[in-house]
Amino acid sequence: MFLKKTKLKFLLYSLSKTLYNFPIVEEYMIDFYKVTPQELEFWLKSAGEPAYRKKQIFDWVYHQSVCDLELMTNLSWDLREKLKQNFSLNSFDLVRQMDSYDGQTTKFLWRLADGSYVESVLIRSDNRRTVCVSSQVGCPARCAFCASGQKGFMRNLSSAEIVEQVVKINRELAKINERVSHIVYMGMGEPLKNTESVISSIRQMCDEELLNLSQRRVTVSTVGIVEGIRRLQKEELKVSLVLSLHAPNQHVRKKIIPYARKYPLDEIIAGIEQYARRTKRNATYEYILIEGVNDQEKHAWELCELLEGKQCTVNLIPYNPVPGVRLRRPKTKAIRNFQRILEKNRVTVTCRYTKGDDIAAACGQLALQEETELAS
């Protein structure tokens, strides 16, 4: 489908150039980050360029993280000119970059071409350089505890806009000889409500000629969209799939996650387990602990029952306060108690205090802050 569209664009480009010598109009610009190796090969051929240029171009963009055509000095002037007229390598700008006090987390706020804001977070731990990417502007899930959905849903990001977040962060890391090693789809948006772009972006980032990331180092987090889980299963990807569970039963879940009304918990868990079996990994469940909502002992016991006999890991995340939301983080004692009950019942559990609290690093918080500041 895309190949057809791209071919059409190239055809129009060639026609306008050769027959009428029309100037190239903006709307024919192609986002470079969605161009596959085969498509670039095709373009180079139709532009009368030798095939070895493909490797040189990808090397600049994806390995050296250079996005300015002027700096790609081993390409002929003529080729750079053609690339400039056809491809966009910079579709959005960095508005703000904030480091957490401990220097482990950096948040990047981007302004997209249409003026909307999204964010990405870089998390450093040991040798890992993990980027948390956004998949949508706003979020249709509107979970009670999350900043992303507070202003509603604006639009899906394109696969190129997702890949560009990583390329731009790689450009920052290149200054200190580092590279992004892991990706998590846990920024703004519900990835499985934008499945096509998410899948294409994974394929792009994991292509060995492009960013060459291992699929096993990519994690998609979902609120539990049953048809999306099935779609990912069909694609035969090896990425990890994580469920934002946040409740031990359908009743509590419905209170904090509106999509729970549409997708029953047993169907979601069946899908997640099936996916985990195919990828030969433990299923992972995220559980944000919110005082008085899902943090009591009875909830911990119920959670053990729900997960009994399943090969899985539970990540407990104490709620990170979101301005304007009247929910609270439980006391440390309650968190420890919850964790202990799970451990006693042989559920593998980790407790993750949200990194970068001081820079509003929880999902969607910075973009929300920016929009609120602009509106006031």
Ligand code: SAH
């Ligand atoms: N829509 C997807 C991806 C968004 S990331 C999903 O629901 O999984 C969602 C994750 O962001 C949650 O699982 C949690 O880890 C984190 N998160 C969102 N709001 C949070 C908050 N207020 N406090 C702590 N973690 C939060």
